[in-house]
């Protein structure tokens with residue numbers, strides 16, 4: 394590792410390039426295809442974000458263990474360690490266990506997307522992707538983690554058999570830790586903070602994805618389904634997150 398005047402660092406190892414002034418959001422971009430990696434970094438740079446590049450999964454994991462990032466863009470198909478394995482390892486054992494992860498996938502099958510999201514990714518973009526869409530999702534993920542109402546110090550929330558600790562971004566169901574993606578966590582947080590209040594799909598979409606993304610209200614249904622699998626005793630007959638037909642969703646009154 395070499396250091397430039399002004400604090401920027403350069404890692405001379407092949408595939409790892411750093412140029413990281415302080416204060417800017419720093420994004421780890423994990424992609425073995427160099428032209429895609431460089432394209433993503435170019436556009437992150439244009440939006441005043443700093444970029445750290447990794448060309449394979451091992452390097453990505455090493456970087457994620459050694460320092461904090463504000464966001465990780467992670468390719469699914471990587472030589473050596475694949476994106477799913479890297480994603481799980483980051484969630485489990487790195488300093489970035491709560492970092493937003495945006496997965497890049499070349500696969501179109503819904504099952505692959507679900508696997509990606511179940512492994513702990515927060516969102517995905519299917520290749521070939523438009524730069525505009527990618528950047529909109531990056532901004533949405535960064536905005537979400539910067540939300541002041543989720544700042545440290547908020548008291549843990551207890552609702553029936555569920556406890557939710559925003560400061561530690563931790564959820565326990567029946568006393569056992571449950572791993573949620575950022576989106577699942579946010580959905581649960583919104584609903585449990587307002588038991589009995591009905592939220593329309595559009596309202597939830599805005600709260601969770603922000604305004605300038607390309608997701609539809611159906612994504613809310615998919616997200617609810619995934620969350621129910623993780624927190625409901627019987628996801629087919631939910632008792633915590635209830636569907637309000639024709640409107641949206643609510644947490645059952647305590």
Ligand code: CA
Nearest residue numbers: 425468470471
């Ligand atoms: Ca790849």
